Amino acid sequence: MSEGIGVGVIEKGAPQGAHGNGPSLLLRGVRKAFADVQAVDGLDLEVARGECFGLLGPNGAGKTTTIEICEGLTAPDEGTVELLGLNWRTGSSQLRQRIGIQLQETQFPDKLTVEETLRMFRSFFRRGISVDESIRTAQLEEKRNSRVGGLSGGQKQRLAMACALVGDPEFLFLDEPTTGLDPQARRHLWGLVDGLKQAGRTIILTTHYMDEAQRLCDRVAIMDHGKVIALGTPQQLIGTVGGEDIVEFAVSAGDAGAPESGHGTVDAARLTAIADVHSHRVDAGLHQLSVSELHLAVPRIFAALKEQGLHLSEFRTHSATLEDVFVQLTGRNLRDE
Amino acid sequence: MSNLEFSSLYQLTMVRFRLFLREPEAIFWIFFFPILLAVGLGIAFRNRPADVLQVGAITTQLTQALAADKGLTASTMDEAEGTHELATGRILLLAIQHADGVAYKYDDTNPDARIARLLADRAIQAAAGRRDAVQAANQLVHETGSRYIDFVVPGLLGMNLMGSAMWGLGFAIVEARQKKLLKRLVASPMPKWQYLASFLLSRLAMLIIEIAAFLGFARVAFGVPFRGSLWQLGLLCLLTSLAFSALGLLVSSRAKTMEAASGLMNLVMLPMWILSGVFFSATRFPAVIQPIVRALPLTAAIDAMRGNMLQGTAIGQMMPQIGILIAWFIVPFAVSLRIFRWR
Numbered sequence: 095m096s097e098g099i100g101v102g103v104i105e106k107g108a109p110q111g112a113h114g115n116g117p118s119l120l121l122r123g124v125r126k127a128f129a130d131v132q133a134v135d136g137l138d139l140e141v142a143r144g145e146c147f148g149l150l151g152p153n154g155a156g157k158t159t160t161i162e163i164c165e166g167l168t169a170p171d172e173g174t175v176e177l178l179g180l181n182w183r184t185g186s187s188q189l190r191q192r193i194g195i196q197l198q199e200t201q202f203p204d205k206l207t208v209e210e211t212l213r214m215f216r217s218f219f220r221r222g223i224s225v226d227e228s229i230r231t232a233q234l235e236e237k238r239n240s241r242v243g244g245l246s247g248g249q250k251q252r253l254a255m256a257c258a259l260v261g262d263p264e265f266l267f268l269d270e271p272t273t274g275l276d277p278q279a280r281r282h283l284w285g286l287v288d289g290l291k292q293a294g295r296t297i298i299l300t301t302h303y304m305d306e307a308q309r310l311c312d313r314v315a316i317m318d319h320g321k322v323i324a325l326g327t328p329q330q331l332i333g334t335v336g337g338e339d340i341v342e343f344a345v346s347a348g349d350a351g352a353p354e355s356g357h358g359t360v361d362a363a364r365l366t367a368i369a370d371v372h373s374h375r376v377d378a379g380l381h382q383l384s385v386s387e388l389h390l391a392v393p394r395i396f397a398a399l400k401e402q403g404l405h406l407s408e409f410r411t412h413s414a415t416l417e418d419v420f421v422q423l424t425g426r427n428l429r430d431e
Numbered sequence: 432m433s434n435l436e437f438s439s440l441y442q443l444t445m446v447r448f449r450l451f452l453r454e455p456e457a458i459f460w461i462f463f464f465p466i467l468l469a470v471g472l473g474i475a476f477r478n479r480p481a482d483v484l485q486v487g488a489i490t491t492q493l494t495q496a497l498a499a500d501k502g503l504t505a506s507t508m509d510e511a512e513g514t515h516e517l518a519t520g521r522i523l524l525l526a527i528q529h530a531d532g533v534a535y536k537y538d539d540t541n542p543d544a545r546i547a548r549l550l551a552d553r554a555i556q557a558a559a560g561r562r563d564a565v566q567a568a569n570q571l572v573h574e575t576g577s578r579y580i581d582f583v584v585p586g587l588l589g590m591n592l593m594g595s596a597m598w599g600l601g602f603a604i605v606e607a608r609q610k611k612l613l614k615r616l617v618a619s620p621m622p623k624w625q626y627l628a629s630f631l632l633s634r635l636a637m638l639i640i641e642i643a644a645f646l647g648f649a650r651v652a653f654g655v656p657f658r659g660s661l662w663q664l665g666l667l668c669l670l671t672s673l674a675f676s677a678l679g680l681l682v683s684s685r686a687k688t689m690e691a692a693s694g695l696m697n698l699v700m701l702p703m704w705i706l707s708g709v710f711f712s713a714t715r716f717p718a719v720i721q722p723i724v725r726a727l728p729l730t731a732a733i734d735a736m737r738g739n740m741l742q743g744t745a746i747g748q749m750m751p752q753i754g755i756l757i758a759w760f761i762v763p764f765a766v767s768l769r770i771f772r773w774r
Contacts, residue, residue: 167618167774190620197618201610205453206446217442218621261620 116179118143118265118296119164124173126159133159134170135320141298146291148311149300150416152426156320157300158198161269164298165195178264191220194263196254198270204243208234211242212256219261232256232286248279255286266290268299272306284309304416316420323423328416335414335422336372337386341395344380344408361402368394373422384414384422439621443629450603451637457599461641465591466648472587472710473580473653484547487513488526493533496558497526502550523547526555581656584649585736586709588642592668593703593729595641596675597696600630601683605692608683614774623773631676638672658743666746667739667756671732674759678728681763684771703729731755 497505
């Protein structure tokens, strides 16, 4: 394990962490526009050595542009990028040797085998792990001599990961590593990333799956419209929702009201007046309350709704997630386009 | 072994080889198609014994005189019928008896008809008693090197070198760009020039097989002559392939889709298929456009190869063509290095 992981949150713009080597990645005031879209709008980020850092946000939030700026594939319009103490203008050839990259949608040649593909990538690096080891790490032993064209989505993604690892990188970039994979393949890939974290590699990954960020990342930056709107450990971010749990319910206004739901008929003030209820919002007829002390709050919520003469058509609770953080910050769901 | 294992240029070149060999269609187009084409053309244009020409005459006396010539078969018909036969191409010439001599009715733009005119006149004059002033004897020569197949083989070779270099490079690059593989490669420490060089290297190795297969076949099946030095011919093929590889690189340096790339390829290659003298001599085009025709890389390549194979011309005497090919290598290569889109 690396010492970087335990280090506390580095807030936006705060001086760099107390650990010895300074941040592995440092972004200051980075901006990038494409035509009329401001893809990245004034970004400051720090990633500590040995940390697994997540960029979380909906599609189009600027995650890929950000990570490609860090990878030296896109030049920012403004701002500075410092990676492993170097910058892309002067240290490009050294940096390429020291980082591993997995891009969002690379298709390796269908007619090469897994081993041939890895041998080609291995040859680009002066030092690195053996092809055998990369195949083992990515758990592709059985597919070693199979053509890439015959691999499943998950296997292709693991091959992309293996290609990123052959150079034994100090810094690993993973752009949406599990997008488009089935749940089993995703968990498989998560296991792989866990292994890499344990080996002490510094990782930055982008995702629009909040469960993925929560599961894998030491720290998460939530991005929206090219800006970081929240930054911290998943626990800290979830803490900002105000409660550890979320109560969701829908009502039908007894026999009298509209069949759909009781918009406006629910007196939100009476709900938020309950001691352990911190906030209330409505999304498409579904009311959401952030709640602490769930076991105490739920009976009171029931009581309050009953007093208003409302009939519950749905009721459920879940632990607060990063999704709820995003919803609270933007009023939109992560998966909304 | 282990040195090669870690040489990125070697690995990239091997990848190109593997990808090529695992593409059966490509192997057909590059190795077998030109051979099939040569076979087809060889059969269609094989040399036949000199044709016997059909002529007509309006009197039996004339017909007999004409039939005396081995190169003619004559039949008797009246003038109206003969004119009709002439118009439909069943006879090439009609001999008409007049009071004061003979008139020949024929189409002077048809070479066969002109020959028929010469033979007919000779036969009729001989029948009327003309004697040759000089004794003449024939020594017949059927020389290789002057047949159509000899002419067309260097043309097909040039066309094949153009096609394989341009398609081979262009499609592979555009496909890699479309699949974001190019982007992934530049995200690695791979030296960019090695990626492009791996195409040229694999091309050269393939070139040896390609040329050997095609020319070997032409030699064995048709006895096509090789009058110039073989290593100079090899050098010409190499230069041709480099020039077209550079052109293929240029065509594919920005295209983002296969459709755009194949459109551009055809735009570049089609004029050369027509203008550069693959199937017939490029000198048939009007003088006005000759400078353009001469400046095309395929014209230069085919001219030089015909010079080498058919006339045994040395490279030293083909400097204009060599210069054109070198220019077509350097300029497109330099331009495409500048404008190449890696992502």
